[in-house]
Every structure is written in structure tokens, then in C-alpha cells.
Amino acid sequence: MQANNQAIFDKVCAILKTHAEADTEITPDTQIAADLAIDSVEMFDLVMEIEEVYDISFPIEEASAIDTVQSLIEAIERITDV
Amino acid sequence: MSDSDDMKTSIFGKFQKLAERVDTLRVSGRLPFGLQMDEMLSQTRARIGNREVLLAGTNNYLGLTFDTDVMEAAKAAIDAQGTATTGSRLANGSYAAHLDLEERLKEYFEVPSAIVCTTGYQANLAAISALAGRGDHLLLDADSHACIYDAARLSDADTIRFRHNSPADLDKRLSRLPKEGGRLVVIEGLYSMFGDVAPVAEFVEVAHAHGAMLFVDEAHSVGCYGERGRGVAQAQGVADKVDFISGTFSKSFASIGGFCVSRHVELELIRMVSRPYLFTASGSPSNVAAAQAALVKIAGEPQLGQALWDRVHQLYDGLTEAGFEPISPAAPIIAIPRPDEQVAVAEWNRLMDAGVYVNLAVPPATPQSKSLLRLSVSAAHSEADIDEVLAGFRSLLEDGAPAPSMAASGS
Numbered sequence: 001m002q003a004n005n006q007a008i009f010d011k012v013c014a015i016l017k018t019h020a021e022a023d024t025e026i027t028p029d030t031q032i033a034a035d036l037a038i039d040s041v042e043m044f045d046l047v048m049e050i051e052e053v054y055d056i057s058f059p060i061e062e063a064s065a066i067d068t069v070q071s072l073i074e075a076i077e078r079i080t081d082v
Numbered sequence: 083m084s085d086s087d088d089m090k091t092s093i094f095g096k097f098q099k100l101a102e103r104v105d106t107l108r109v110s111g112r113l114p115f116g117l118q119m120d121e122m123l124s125q126t127r128a129r130i131g132n133r134e135v136l137l138a139g140t141n142n143y144l145g146l147t148f149d150t151d152v153m154e155a156a157k158a159a160i161d162a163q164g165t166a167t168t169g170s171r172l173a174n175g176s177y178a179a180h181l182d183l184e185e186r187l188k189e190y191f192e193v194p195s196a197i198v199c200t201t202g203y204q205a206n207l208a209a210i211s212a213l214a215g216r217g218d219h220l221l222l223d224a225d226s227h228a229c230i231y232d233a234a235r236l237s238d239a240d241t242i243r244f245r246h247n248s249p250a251d252l253d254k255r256l257s258r259l260p261k262e263g264g265r266l267v268v269i270e271g272l273y274s275m276f277g278d279v280a281p282v283a284e285f286v287e288v289a290h291a292h293g294a295m296l297f298v299d300e301a302h303s304v305g306c307y308g309e310r311g312r313g314v315a316q317a318q319g320v321a322d323k324v325d326f327i328s329g330t331f332s333k334s335f336a337s338i339g340g341f342c343v344s345r346h347v348e349l350e351l352i353r354m355v356s357r358p359y360l361f362t363a364s365g366s367p368s369n370v371a372a373a374q375a376a377l378v379k380i381a382g383e384p385q386l387g388q389a390l391w392d393r394v395h396q397l398y399d400g401l402t403e404a405g406f407e408p409i410s411p412a413a414p415i416i417a418i419p420r421p422d423e424q425v426a427v428a429e430w431n432r433l434m435d436a437g438v439y440v441n442l443a444v445p446p447a448t449p450q451s452k453s454l455l456r457l458s459v460s461a462a463h464s465e466a467d468i469d470e471v472l473a474g475f476r477s478l479l480e481d482g483a484p485a486p487s488m489a490a491s492g493s
């Protein structure tokens with residue numbers, strides 16, 4: 001993983017841990033909903049929190065396409081890059 | 083190829099999970115989805131099977147569906163103009179009555195532009211998808227009605243959501259947008275599921291400060307709020323600042339149809355490009371006539387709104403005294419959260435057994451994945467009707483049902 005990527009990963013993990021069941025190991029392949037038992041309401045809050053941290057707004061399609069941790073990282077990269 | 087299993091699975095397979103969920107719910111009692119009203123006895127009573135039920139979930143806020151004047155207007159329109167227009171507004175489907183209704187709406191809302199569509203759903207699709215085009219930014223309240231989300235899908239604009247009823251969050255998101263492109267913010271006056279009212283005045287201020295236009299869907303609030311029933315924006319003193327107001331004829335107006343009005347005469351331009359306006363037949367003569375007759379009543383008979391609000395307070399106070407905890411302050415829509423879908427279905431059935439019909443609302447039709455018993459009040463309800471609804475709700479507390487305080491804390 002590249003450095004920039006790693007920084008986002010670390011930050012995202014920290015946020016995910018506050019939403020997930022205790023001590024679940026998080027990797028880029030982790031399915032946010034299934035593996036971390038995050039339901040759609042929590043997912044919405046999670047996305048809002050990440051938007052806050054990065055000062056971004058995900059387009060709706062982008063937000064609903066997020067499934068794995070990796071896809072979340074990529075979505076953040078795409079939006080912070082522009 | 084005949085009906086091979088593969089062929090069926092490839093199309094119907096995606097509904098498997100849903101089918102299982104419906105089966106689970108069936109265990110909790112009769113299924114509330116697709117319920118059949120065998121006979122409408124009045125605005126507030128129906129026969130379902132061999133049972134007469136009191137209707138407390140109809141959106142018939144002013145009780146005009148059986149109003150003599152409204153019914154006469156609809157009948158006369160059929161006699162004079164036939165049963166259907168068989169064409170779209172741009173082709174052969176614009177009758178004098180459609181244009182006349184648009185004129186009446188302009189007078190009522192004191193605006194230079196009004197467009198009548200075939201349903202409220204299509205009015206939102208038509209206006210929002212056309213107004214927000216490629217390169218524009220569409221900002222939706224997160225709890226928006228399905229048709230607003232569908233409008234966003236039909237639009238070529240970039241769509242983002244902001245926190246429900248939060249002008250502060252909208253403010254932040256507008257600040258983040260690039261300079262280029264138009265900006266359209268969409269909210270509702272009275273939210274259809276939770277019955278909460280938007281701070282429209284604050285939204286106007288935030289939107290305009292960022293060069294964004296504000297669109298307010300007043301589907302549930304026209305007829306119920308504001309002077310002469312003109313809605314929440316009017317009640318909050320900002321009707322002349324809101325850029326677009328949409329609404330439906332399917333609730334207080336006791337008909338079928340929808341509209342969008344604007345203080346910007348340029349709204350007229352969308353008639354040339356908006357697909358949900360262009361590619362569907364216009365409202366039938368009887369629907370248009372009923373809506374117009376209802377508009378006369380809404381604008382001219384304030385006692386209807388008064389009767390509605392008297393019953394709203396009677397029901398709301400009775401429910402809270404019994405220990406139920408509605409999500410929002412008193413409004414014509416009262417939503418009682420239940421701990422989960424099973425409890426909600428079971429209670430909905432017990433209310434039906436008690437002769438009271440309310441709406442069962444479960445995810446994904448509800449915001450925040452809540453399961454609700456949703457009530458809507460009508461001016462046609464009598465004091466005794468509301469007592470009957472309250473008796474039904476109190477019977478839920480008698481045995482087997484969870485205490486309301488516990489229910490209200492469910493998420």
C-alpha cells in the first residue's frame with residue numbers, strides 16, 4: 001500500500017473501529033456491512049463522519065457503491081484528488 | 083426455451099430474500115401490504131372483508147374525497163369532457179381545465195408560474211430532473227421521499243445528501259462545492275413518515291447565501307399549514323423566497339395529480355424538456371376538476387383546517403397520555419416507532435382486529451430503518467372517531483405488547 005493510501009487506511013480504520021463490534025480485525029478486503037455488522041443507518045453516519053473528517057461530500061452513487069474498506073479508501077482518494 | 087429454472091432464477095432470484103422476509107411477517111398475522119379496501123363507506127370508514135374499519139391512515143387530511151361539491155365537479159367533468167385525455171400535455175392532452183387549474187394555482191400561491199402534472203410523483207421527477215442538469219449540483223435532505231431520490235437518478239446533476247433537517251450541515255456542504263454549476267436544494271415541508279416539519283426559513287437563508295435555489299415538496303403540508311392552507315413555507319413567512327414548491331392532488335386535494343409552482347417565470351421552460359411531463363398522458367378531466375374544486379375549498383374554508391388541527395391535538399394528546407411516544411411534535415401525521423418489524427406487524431394486526439386501520443411503515447420505506455405505526459388525521463374524523471382510535475391503541479398496552487417507553491427507544 002502506498003503512503004497516502006496507508007494514511008487514509010489508518011484514519012478510516014480508526015473511525016470504523018468506533019462503529020464496529022469490538023476488536024474485529026480490519027483489512028482492505030473487509031466487507032463493512034457484513035464483517036463489521038454495520039447496518040444501513042450506521043453506514044450513513046459513518047459516511048457522514050468520513051465526509052466531515054475529509055471535508056468532502058460523496059455523490060450518492062459513490063456512497064452507495066462503498067462495500068469494502070478498500071472501496072471506501074478509493075472513493076476518498078477519488079474525491080480528495082480533484 | 084421454455085420455463086427453465088435458470089431462466090426464472092436469473093430474473094426472479096433477486097427477490098428471494100424479500101419473499102423470505104414477507105413469509106416471516108406473515109407469521110405475525112395478516113399481511114398489511116396490498117390490503118384490499120372492499121368498499122369505501124365514507125371518507126373515514128371502509129369495509130375490509132366482513133369488517134367495518136375506521137381509517138386513520140389515509141392522507142385524506144381535509145376529508146374532501148366524499149365532499150358533495152368535489153364529487154359533483156368530477157362527475158360534471160366526465161359528462162362534459164369524457165373519462166380520459168389519451169394524450170400528453172404537449173400533444174392533445176392540455177385541455178382548458180388543465181390551463182385553468184394552473185391559473186388558479188398561480189393566484190393561490192401568488193406566483194407567475196405553475197405546471198400541473200399527472201401525479202405528485204411525476205411533478206417531482208419532472209421539475210427536479212429538468213432543473214438540475216449536467217454539471218449542476220443537487221442537494222437532498224437525507225430523509226427525502228422516494229420520488230425525490232428517483233428524480234435525482236433521472237437528473238444528470240451530481241447529487242449529494244445532507245443531514246435531515248440540518249441547515250448547518252447543508253451550509254457546510256454548499257461551502258465545499260466547486261464554483262461551477264447551478265445548485266438546487268430539495269427539502270419537504272412536512273415529512274411523510276415521521277411527520278416532522280422542516281425549518282424552511284433557515285434553509286432559504288442558507289441556500290440563498292450560497293447562490294443555491296430552494297425547492298420545497300409540500301405534498302403533505304398544503305391544506306394543513308399556513309394561511310389559506312398554503313403550506314409550511316407560507317406558515318414560516320418565506321413563501322415569497324422559496325424558489326419552487328411542489329405538491330400533490332392525491333392528499334388534501336382528494337384527487338390524483340401534482341404540481342410545481344415558482345416565483346421564477348422561467349419554470350415554464352421545463353415543459354419543453356422534462357420527460358416525466360412530456361411522455362405521459364395528462365390528468366383525466368374528472369381528476370383535474372376534483373382538484374380544482376378542492377382548491378376552492380382549501381383556500382376558502384379555513385374551518386376545514388381548524389377541524390383537522392382540533393382532531394390532531396385530540397389524538398396526539400390522547401396517545402402521549404396513554405404513554406406512546408410519537409417521533410415528532412403534533413402534526414397531521416403522527417408516527418409511533420416500534421421496537422422492530424415483527425412487533426409493528428403484530429400490533430398493526432391487533433389494531434385491525436379492534437377495527438382501526440393505521441399505516442404500517444417498515445424499512446426501506448422509512449428513514450433511519452425505523453418500524454412505525456403511522457397515523458394520519460382527517461378533518462372528517464369526529465371526536466368519537468378519535469376516541470375509537472385511542473381505545474385501539476390503549477388495548478395494545480393491555481397484554482402481550484411491549485411497554486411504549488421501551489418501544490420508543492428501539493432503533
Ligand SMILES: Cc1ncc(COP(=O)(O)O)c(C=O)c1O
Pocket residue numbers: 201202203204206227229270274299301302330331332338339340
Ligand atoms: C413527500 C411526497 N412527495 C410526493 C408524493 C407523491 O404524490 P403522488 O401520490 O401524487 O404521486 C408523496 C406521496 O406519495 C409524498 O409523500
